[in-house]
Amino acid sequence: xxxxxxxxxxxxxxxxxxxxxxxxxxxxxxxxxxxxxxxxxxxxxxxxxxxxxxxxxxxxxxxxxxxxxxxxxxxxxxxxxxxxxxxxxxxxxxxxxxxxxxxxxxxxxxxxxxxxxxxxxxxxxxxxxxxxxxxxxxxxxxxxxxxxxxxxxxxxxxxxxxxxxxxxxxxxxxxxxxxxxxxxxxxxxxxxxxxxxxxxxxxxxxxxx
Amino acid sequence: xxxxxxxxxxxxxxxxxxxxxxxxxxxxxxxxxxxxxxxxxxxxxxxxxxxxxxxxxxxxxxxxxxxxxxxxxxxxxxxxxxxxxxxxxxxxxxxxxxxxxxxxxxxxxxxxxxxxxxxxxxxxxxxxxxxxxxxxxxxxxxxxxxxxxxxxxxxxxxxxxxxxxxxxxxxxxxxxxxx
Numbered sequence: 001x002x003x004x005x006x007x008x009x010x011x012x013x014x015x016x017x018x019x020x021x022x023x024x025x026x027x028x029x030x031x032x033x034x035x036x037x038x039x040x041x042x043x044x045x046x047x048x049x050x051x052x053x054x055x056x057x058x059x060x061x062x063x064x065x066x067x068x069x070x071x072x073x074x075x076x077x078x079x080x081x082x083x084x085x086x087x088x089x090x091x092x093x094x095x096x097x098x099x100x101x102x103x104x105x106x107x108x109x110x111x112x113x114x115x116x117x118x119x120x121x122x123x124x125x126x127x128x129x130x131x132x133x134x135x136x137x138x139x140x141x142x143x144x145x146x147x148x149x150x151x152x153x154x155x156x157x158x159x160x161x162x163x164x165x166x167x168x169x170x171x172x173x174x175x176x177x178x179x180x181x182x183x184x185x186x187x188x189x190x191x192x193x194x195x196x197x198x199x200x201x202x203x204x205x206x207x208x209x
Numbered sequence: 210x211x212x213x214x215x216x217x218x219x220x221x222x223x224x225x226x227x228x229x230x231x232x233x234x235x236x237x238x239x240x241x242x243x244x245x246x247x248x249x250x251x252x253x254x255x256x257x258x259x260x261x262x263x264x265x266x267x268x269x270x271x272x273x274x275x276x277x278x279x280x281x282x283x284x285x286x287x288x289x290x291x292x293x294x295x296x297x298x299x300x301x302x303x304x305x306x307x308x309x310x311x312x313x314x315x316x317x318x319x320x321x322x323x324x325x326x327x328x329x330x331x332x333x334x335x336x337x338x339x340x341x342x343x344x345x346x347x348x349x350x351x352x353x354x355x356x357x358x359x360x361x362x363x364x365x366x367x368x369x370x371x372x373x374x375x376x377x378x379x380x381x382x383x384x385x386x387x388x
Contacts, residue, residue, distance in 0.1 A: 006380040007348040011242075013328040014349030018241040019253070024233050027262045028269075033225035036232075036269050 239282040264289035340375035
């Protein structure tokens with residue numbers, strides 16, 4: 001029991017009034033402390049249970065540490081877009097060849113669009129430089145096999161495919177990420193603007209690597 | 210370091226000399242408490258010392274078990290009470306006596322051992338009954354709230370509340386006295 005100063009004083013006063021108890025030496029006369037220490041160790045029976053348990057526990061941890069990352073890495077299940085065989089095969093590096101905007105008041109001529117496709121299932125990345133201001137952004141694919149669907153900043157799952165579209169900041173450059181299937185020329189329509197001003201840009205890009 | 214913690218560490222270390230030292234510290238810290246409780250519960254006779262010894266040696270028989278108890282001192286008190294009570298009961302049956310003579314002290318608010326002595330007389334005067342009883346039974350005997358409540362015929366909550374209030378009052382009185 002933890003005692004505060006007042007309680008300790010009462011306890012010690014009571015100790016002082018208590019008759020002299022037998023001494024520790026007289027009580028423990030003949031005690032073999034090495035035997036006591038031996039008794040304090042886990043019994044052989046207990047050890048026979050504990051040691052295999054510890055080994056088994058360790059083995060489970062090691063196995064889990066190896067198997068779980070491998071299982072994740074080799075999983076055939078698409079992690080974020082497509083369904084099994086429909087999963088796009090991504091490869092090569094693409095560059096924008098033309099950039100057309102439907103709203104002539106917005107000059108995209110200073111902008112560049114880079115599309116990098118990766119062989120693994122990571123989404124490609126499009127980087128747009130040179131435009132400042134706040135935008136509402138969406139990316140629309142109009143060709144097969146994507147059909148027609150959009151990636152919006154607030155909606156990353158559209159149609160039967162998944163992709164990502166996100167601002168790095170409210171100012172350019174920002175990034176748009178999306179999956180692509182083939183190395184042939186593609187069209188991506190990118191919209192900028194808010195409810196009061198809306199502009200549509202289309203980029204044509206071809207594989208270069 | 211706390212005697213209890215040191216004892217448990219010593220047991221785990223398996224070092225005989227360290228264990229002996231830790232048990233000695235535990236003994237010195239608590240033997241008077243165990244003694245008081247036995248005298249209070251069963252009265253003192255020629256075999257109380259033996260009860261102390263038997264209960265303490267019981268701790269040494271299975272140190273591994275001590276690692277599983279919250280407080281070794283409480284465990285010792287309880288086993289000493291058990292041993293002493295068992296012996297008295299056996300003796301009573303043998304003698305075919307009523308338990309009046311042996312357990313006459315039981316149920317009394319403040320144990321005879323401390324009644325009217327030094328600090329305890331002051332505690333009685335300052336706090337009055339039953340607060341003084343509660344403080345003494347708790348602080349000097351480590352009795353639980355439940356034990357005190359049963360002994361004094363009160364609710365446990367009342368014991369808890371009165372104890373806190375009384376110990377504060379006692380602290381104030383002791384400080385005033387010192388000044």
